[in-house]
Amino acid sequence: MKTKKKFAGKSQMILVLRLYVAGQTPKSLAAISNLKKICSEHFEAKCKIEVIDLLKKPALARDHQIIAIPTLVRSLPIPICKIIGDLSDTERVLVGLDLRKLKTKPKPKS
């Protein structure tokens, strides 16, 4: 992945997120916008988002073990974790991505 190389070594906290959607369904669109919002609010520069439309690349659904749509996968840092749903609950997204620390840490700095 290009994203990995790009960020490798630059910072200790790299976040690579993949969002799997299926076409332009309301749930998918909501998930995309929710994710963008969360990223920009909480960890802007360190985050790389990749949106994968499974209707266009159906084989990836099997390769990446995707069942539910939309699914957000944190592929970096490891371990990989998955969040399903339209990401409307920000708190849970952050917990799911195991990023609560990220959110709290930058606060005293800013």
Place this chain on the structure above:
Amino acid sequence: MPLHGVPFMPGKKAAPVRTLLPIRKSPTGIRGLDEISGGGLPKGRTTIVCGGPGCGKTMLGIEFLVRGALEYNEPGVLMAFEETPQDIAQNVASLGFDIQDLSDKKKLFLDYVAVEPSEIQETGEYDLEGLFIRLGNAVETVGAKRVMFDTPESLFSSFSNPAMLRSEFRRLFRWLKDHDLTAVITAEKGENTLTRYGLEEYVSDCVISLDHRVKDQISARRLRIVKYRGTKHGADEYPFLIDEQGMSILPLSSLQLQHEVSDERVSSGFPDLDQMLEGQGYYRGTSILVTGTAGSGKTSVSAAFIDAACRRGERCLFIDFEESRDQVARNMKSIGLNLNRWAGNGLLTHEAWRPTQFGIEMHLLRIHKLIEEHKPQCVVIDPITNLMHGSGDKEVYSMMMRLMDFLKNSGITAIFVSLTAGGSKLESSTVGVSSLADTWILLRDIESDGERNRCIYVLKSRGMAHSNQLREFVITAKGIKLIPPYIGPGGVLTGTSRINQEAKEKFAALQRDFEISRKQREVSRKRRALEAQAASLQAELVTVDREAEDLTRENKKRAQQAHVDQAGLAKSRGAN
């Protein structure tokens, strides 16, 4: 079986008949299942296969896919939710299915749907579109006609929103129907429901329930078609077997008494017994019961039958629950029957296994399979009493009835050997099948004068005027021989006492002969004496007669002389 074919019209002639399309079926290729389901699973519909753990749900589904791909040219997709494709491939390799090969040839598509509940966080709404995309892609890749889902209900433990799952399942079933896919879905049995999460509520075209129960430490698998919409199907519980050839269900098909009968007769293997059966032997295609106590020669009688059948060039099957093949062959050689010869040229198939190996249904299923494989004309089962281990009388009776029915329908002449336990009534066959058998040969021992002798009699034989005699038989190095019956004042005599009696009779006969010839001699002597006497009297008579003649002649002479003398005298006197 056009159950939904032409509607019945009470009138004379049904004018334009609107033909209703019956349910299309997708043959499974699984032995027996197509028979009881009337041709297979509903095509373009979804079938649920439910049952407890280890009952063979996955086997059924995979065999449906594999046979579809191999025999019916219908590629399939396997969506596995519980096992990885590698595991599944290994599991079914023992059945001779090479899933990997089929997958390489694009006849089968394997997709392992891994759901790790611990990895997943739920935030907001979602659906299972990913699953649909995968399925759609898989179906497209191989051009699938058949789909199998191996326990998709496990999704319920992975996702916290059952309402969403239910609606997605409903959508899935509709999707399958829209794509005209014949699907099999396996599901775990629930407490009081067929499936744990009530999937059958959504799919109610066909539900098959599998069961694996253990009775007296012997396991038995059963299959039942709980429902099959729009078609006639067998509703019983059918025993089934999973072995190296896959699944087979015992086709307990028609229990109807409609088999065709034959007038042809087959030899029992020894002419003397044939003689007791109108001189011609058994009817072809009948069931013969041979009962007897231990060591009364049941196996020998059966082996003689087999030997005779093989001599005629017929295929035979010998199923043994007591002795191994080699042992029977050796023992029968001692009475002049060379069974190895027939086994060598393929006419005779001799199978032996322990009766305790499985339950009665499994035995019969195995017998069924052997018969289907070898297509014999004559079958011997030795002994059926051993099948009873671990099964109730009623069960055995019903299974025996099914087996006999099957054999009769196939036109197979069968000998069932039954051991009568010592002390029990001879005429009672423990399995209660005597009423089912057409011919009943009873072997018994008669014990007297310090020895045991074998006797045979035909207790019944339907459709022929059979002998009613109790005959002694001996097993010699040249085979079985019946001995002419001897019925003495105290009943039938056998063995040494018969020989004794015969010797006594012979002696008496000799004595009688001697007496008669002596008397004859005496009479002839007397006659000769009388004859001699008669001859001497005759001679005396002749002498007396002669004397009388002489006297008469002398007298005449004298009278003549006197007359001559008188004339001379008168002349001399000068008279006249």
